[in-house]
Amino acid sequence: MNPEELHYTQSHEWVRIEGDIGTIGITEHAQKELGEIVYLELPEVGHLYNADDEFGTVESVKAVSELFIPISGEIIEVNRAAVAEPGIVNDDPFGDGWLIKLKVTTDDDIRKLMSADQYAEYVEAEEKQK
């Protein structure tokens, strides 16, 4: 269920790389854990981030979670549709529910991220610890 072509973080974000553009969102597992998302706080276009920086928050009725950026770069687009209708992130976290796009500054960060298989194993291990 985790798309093969994406890269994953331990904090349950994903990134899709197309040329020097990275698209970032949260995983199916993350949206399920959060429950119905009612509020997204996302950065302005032009903001610069280093990998692992906090770039926003996602709130469900019950809880707030910070979002961490998987790779360094400059924000070039924010998903306004998701900000207006955060339920999109629950419905389609890997598709229409993407959060931000950025211009990637270095390829180095990608190597530290997990593949779909590694991420699936990671989630399974995390579930067992509960």
Place this chain on the structure above:
Amino acid sequence: MSAPAEAAALKRTPLFSLHRELGAKLIDFGGWEMPVQYSGILEEHRAVRERAGIFDVSHMGELEVRGPGAEAALQRLTPNDVSRLADGRCHYSAFLTERGTFIDDLLVYRRGAGDFLVVVNASNRAKDFAWASSSIGGDAEVQDASDAWSLLALQGPLSGSILARAAGEDPTDLPYYGFRMMRVEGFPALVSRTGYTGEDGFEIYLAPDAAEPVMRALLEMGRAEGVLPCGLGARDTLRLEAKMALYGNDIDETVTPWEADLGWIVKMQKGDFVGRDALARQKAAGVTRKLAGFEMVDRGIARHGYAAAAPHGPGVVTSGTHSPTLKIPIGLALLPAADTAVGTEFETDIRGRAAKARVAPTPFYKRKKEATP
């Protein structure tokens, strides 16, 4: 996202395995492993507002107060006027400290002369029992009967018709805050027309082994009408829309009934009770802070514990959530009394970001009463 706390030695209600079967997400709630949601908080919330929902609230505590001096004892231990309770009636009240602040908020049921049931918050059960035992005096005794009771809350506009089918008698002739014994699915049950959602509804007190068959039967009877099992998540959004206080969030041992806008449970004329002197002094001196409802002007949800800055000084957000009915962020805050007029704007601190909020009329949601024919 952070992992939940270690689930060591959590208490479970008799409905635990049914919650699992129904796909509940379970959390540690004051030492109890309770369902926070089944299908989703928003969907469960809507079910209660439009149809009906069933909650397991068996973690609540039940103290039985009995004896010839029971009424006099409760009259002294609680601020509301127990002498005005008829048999088969209950009312909202509190245990207060000598400072007039909340030890707990609770319901007092009068089952008969010298026979009362006091229903308290799960997290305060041990504290309440210890306090009531040491303060009760002669001619009455208090027992912690919590383990002998399970509690289901059936809430929402369809709850009366569903319960009527399960009980074989019409519960809607009960007045609001009235109760009587019935048989529900054949099991003896104390049924009161009470709740914590702002909707019409019933709370059904049962022996522990009756809880599961009764919950299954109610779910089955309401299935065609879209009745859902509901968790503590929806319970919180429902009570907040109805502006009902949550102990540990909005009220605690630092807050008095005057400050909590719960002055109506304090009957100063009835005679002495624990906390009365302090409440009289506070009233004479003037109440300097008050609990007020707010809605956000800026984006974001101001949650419990977030700081507030009002025109006349600092305050604190005591509850905050997304209102599923109004589809906006709402909350309660303790603010300087001079800043609690509807429309007053103040700032909240949302994780370091200043976000403007505005005092709003409460309750945020009020159910439409059925039109009288």
